[in-house]
Amino acid sequence: MFLRFREDVIKTLGEYGDEKFLRESEHSDLASTVAFKLAKEMKKSPKEIADEIVEKIEVESDYIGSVESTNGYINFFASYEFLEDTISVILDEDENYGHLNAKGEILIEHTSANPDGPLHIGHIRNSIIGDTIARIFSKAGMDVKTHYYVNDMGRQVAITVLGVEKLGLKDKKPDHAIAEAYIGANRLIETQPELEEYVENLMLEYERGNEDIVSKFRKAVETALSGIRQTLESINIKHDEFIWESEFIRNGYVDKVIRDLEEKNLIKKEGAWTIELEELEKGVVVRRENGTTLYITRDLAYHLWKNENYNRFINVLGADHKLYASQLSKILMTLGLKPPEIIFFEFVSLPEGSMSTRRGKFISADELIERVKEETEKILADREMDEEEKRKISEAVAVGAIRFDFVKVAPEKPMVFDWSKALDFERQTASYIQYSHARACSILRKAVEEGMPDLDFRGELCTAEERKLVMVLSKLPYFIQRVIKELRPNVFAEYLLSVASTFNDFYRLHPVLRAKSELRMHRLAIVDATRIVLRNGLELLGIEPLERM
RNA sequence: GGACCCGUAGCCUAGCAGGACAGGGCGUGGGCCUCCUAAGCCCAAGGUCGCGGGUUCGAAUCCCGCCGGGUCCGCCA
Numbered sequence: 001m002f003l004r005f006r007e008d009v010i011k012t013l014g015e016y017g018d019e020k021f022l023r024e025s026e027h028s029d030l031a032s033t034v035a036f037k038l039a040k041e042m043k044k045s046p047k048e049i050a051d052e053i054v055e056k057i058e059v060e061s062d063y064i065g066s067v068e069s070t071n072g073y074i075n076f077f078a079s080y081e082f083l084e085d086t087i088s089v090i091l092d093e094d095e096n097y098g099h100l101n102a103k104g105e106i107l108i109e110h111t112s113a114n115p116d117g118p119l120h121i122g123h124i125r126n127s128i129i130g131d132t133i134a135r136i137f138s139k140a141g142m143d144v145k146t147h148y149y150v151n152d153m154g155r156q157v158a159i160t161v162l163g164v165e166k167l168g169l170k171d172k173k174p175d176h177a178i179a180e181a182y183i184g185a186n187r188l189i190e191t192q193p194e195l196e197e198y199v200e201n202l203m204l205e206y207e208r209g210n211e212d213i214v215s216k217f218r219k220a221v222e223t224a225l226s227g228i229r230q231t232l233e234s235i236n237i238k239h240d241e242f243i244w245e246s247e248f249i250r251n252g253y254v255d256k257v258i259r260d261l262e263e264k265n266l267i268k269k270e271g272a273w274t275i276e277l278e279e280l281e282k283g284v285v286v287r288r289e290n291g292t293t294l295y296i297t298r299d300l301a302y303h304l305w306k307n308e309n310y311n312r313f314i315n316v317l318g319a320d321h322k323l324y325a326s327q328l329s330k331i332l333m334t335l336g337l338k339p340p341e342i343i344f345f346e347f348v349s350l351p352e353g354s355m356s357t358r359r360g361k362f363i364s365a366d367e368l369i370e371r372v373k374e375e376t377e378k379i380l381a382d383r384e385m386d387e388e389e390k391r392k393i394s395e396a397v398a399v400g401a402i403r404f405d406f407v408k409v410a411p412e413k414p415m416v417f418d419w420s421k422a423l424d425f426e427r428q429t430a431s432y433i434q435y436s437h438a439r440a441c442s443i444l445r446k447a448v449e450e451g452m453p454d455l456d457f458r459g460e461l462c463t464a465e466e467r468k469l470v471m472v473l474s475k476l477p478y479f480i481q482r483v484i485k486e487l488r489p490n491v492f493a494e495y496l497l498s499v500a501s502t503f504n505d506f507y508r509l510h511p512v513l514r515a516k517s518e519l520r521m522h523r524l525a526i527v528d529a530t531r532i533v534l535r536n537g538l539e540l541l542g543i544e545p546l547e548r549m
Numbered sequence: 550g551g552a553c554c555c556g557u558a559g560c561c562u563a564g565c566a567g568g569a570c571a572g573g574g575c576g577u578g579g580g581c582c583u584c585c586u587a588a589g590c591c592c593a594a595g596g597u598c599g600c601g602g603g604u605u606c607g608a609a610u611c612c613c614g615c616c617g618g619g620u621c622c623g624c625c626a
Contacts, residue, residue: 432574
């Protein structure tokens with residue numbers, strides 16, 4: 001709804017309608033700062049110019065109630081009609097509210113952690129960003145597929161295979177068992193360097209397709225993935241497909257990419273095969289002297305496949321992949337292929353330094369989830385609820401807290417993980433939004449018990465807080481559009497927090513159930529619309545919208 | 550050595566297509582449940598927006614330099 005208001009403002013401004021100068025403002029519903037920009041060339045004060053523009057323009061939109069010039073700003077205010085349409089559209093569209101007319105398919109690759117152990121708290125930053133983006137694209141109307149790219153050909157997997165052979169697998173959650181074998185094997189290699197050669201041979205045989213070795217790799221990777229899947233599922237994340245790197249060896253895509261590179265005369269063959277491009281600061285090896293391929297070779301093949309099957313594809317990658325990704329993209333472009341759109345996120349580190357699966361220095365996502373859940377259970381311990389409900393609520397709140405904590409931080413900010421903060425429920429987190437949603441539900445539940453009247457929102461009945469709340473509610477599609485354009489899911493988290501906070505301002509000052517007749521119908525409409533926005537918003541963040549808590 | 554990211558009150562964080570008093574939260578001090586869920590709300594104190602230059606009528610936001618933290622520069626993935 002806000003999107004249409006915005007469009008109308010741009011149209012109304014005509015030649016002054018450059019969206020670069022539009023600002024959301026606390027002084028109006030939308031403001032333009034064009035007058036400041038024009039001040040110089042027109043040799044007039046911004047105030048004069050703004051006055052003139054306001055004088056000149058003609059408002060034809062039903063959604064624009066008034067326009068004012070203040071200190072050089074041109075302030076637009078939404079009309080009652082806009083507010084009324086907003087509420088009626090929300091109530092009408094219900095679970096669809098927020099959709100845009102986005103069309104087409106999109107592939108989102110995220111998480112893609114090496115299958116050498118459980119996901120740790122750095123990996124799930126990736127997962128949560130990727131999953132949230134996927135949900136938001138899907139809401140916008142696009143047909144989204146998600147991929148987990150499985151690095152089954154890496155050295156770490158070979159080491160894992162060695163670990164399983166030498167040390168076996170402990171009886172614990174499969175991904176954790178794999179980590180133990182992996183960490184153990186790394187220690188073995190340190191003391192027995194001759195194992196290096198064995199590991200290299202495993203890699204060679206795996207690439208060649210030696211059946212015995214292939215089944216060992218498969219088994220190790222599947223074992224790790226089954227645990228990883230469980231973890232992801234526990235925080236409401238599910239991939240449509242797991243794509244194994246080795247598939248691109250077996251299905252000919254690697255050969256195809258190599259051929260394309262050869263045809264363009266991009267490969268220099270001196271023992272190893274190297275791509276040398278001006279744009280690349282260094283040569284990139286795509287084939288070892290022993291004839292095997294490298295990670296980037298398979299990734300190029302994967303991206304060739306993506307090009308053939310999708311118009312848009314997004315990868316969520318840790319910032320440590322920046323150089324690698326730029327090499328990949330440059331090579332793809334010289335092949336005339338589209339590079340992926342990439343969301344980079346900075347590292348999650350521990351107070352004592354960065355994490356490492358190999359050294360066993362990490363906090364697993366499972367441990368985080370477990371401990372946060374214990375904390376939420378404590379909070380619920382003395383509530384009068386049956387145990388089953390308590391369990392469900394504490395789980396939903398725990399998962400919400402974790403997802404929100406990661407998604408709310410801008411991807412480019414490095415994070416330092418802190419247990420005391422992760423477990424602190426006094427902090428404003430997802431539970432605040434879930435609570436606001438439950439509050440709205442509770443009011444509506446009681447209204448139904450008392451015989452729900454027809455909802456009838458009326459613009460002219462709005463108090464300042466009600467008006468503000470409705471304006472915020474009107475922005476859901478606008479924020480969905482922003483996330484899609486900017487690929488920054490944290491702006492959506494921020495938005496949802498503002499919905500909850502604005503609703504709480506309304507709640508404090510406006511009795512709903514005790515209000516009389518038309519005011520009661522009016523406010524119930526606002527509460528219901530808020531409930532819908534909070535519910536849809538929480539779902540986009542992968543957080544369960546609880547009706548009671 | 551080269552490249553990239555981050556640096557906002559005691560702590561965490563928003564804002565960074567330059568513009569109306571730098572928003573929140575935690576923590577601190579004080580207050581609010583005969584009233585729709587107090588996982589809530591209100592009030593107060595707390596800021597050289599890392600430092601120094603520059604561009605501009607105007608800089609947290611753009612440019613340059615420096616400092617601090619992180620990351621990357623493998624025939625690893």
